[in-house]
Amino acid sequence: MLYALRDKDGKITALTDRAIPDAQPANPSDPEVMAFLSLDGENFAANDFLDESDLSTIRILEDLIDTLIDRQIIRFTDLPAAAQRKLLSRKVARSLANPDSEDPGSSDYVQDNMFIREDEQLF
Incomplete structure (x- = not known):
C-alpha cells in the first residue's frame, strides 16, 4: 500500500509505504502520484x-x-x-x-x- 502526505493545499509532499500519522492511502496510478514522481501518467510503462x-x-x-x-x-x-x-x-x-x-x-x-x-x- 502507498501513502501520501499532503500540504495544507492538498498537494502531495511525500510518499511512503507505511501508514504514518497524517498519511492518506494513495493509488500508485493516480495522476497526482505520477506527477509527484515526475512520471508521464498517460504513457507510463x-x-x-x-x-x-x-x-x-x-x-x-x-x-x-x-x-x-x-x-x-x-x-x-x-x-x-x-x-x-x-x-x-x-x-x-x-x-x-x-x-x-x-x-x-x-x-x-x-x-x-x-x-x-x-x-x-x-x-
Missing part, C-alpha cells in the same frame, strides 16, 4: 521506466559503495571477487571516459580515487 532508470541506479549504488568504503564501514575486500572486478572495471572505464573531470596530477585526486588502498588486497 513500468517496465520501460525500470529499464531506463537502471543505469542511473547503478551509478547511485556505485557511489554508495564508494562512500561506505571511504567511511570504513565496509572494506573493498569484503565484496565478492566478481563484484570487486566489476567495480574496478567500471571505475577505470569512468576515468578513461572523463579524463578531464579532475586533475589526475593532484595528490587529492590520487588519494580520493585509489582503486585499492595499501591495506587491501584484491585476492
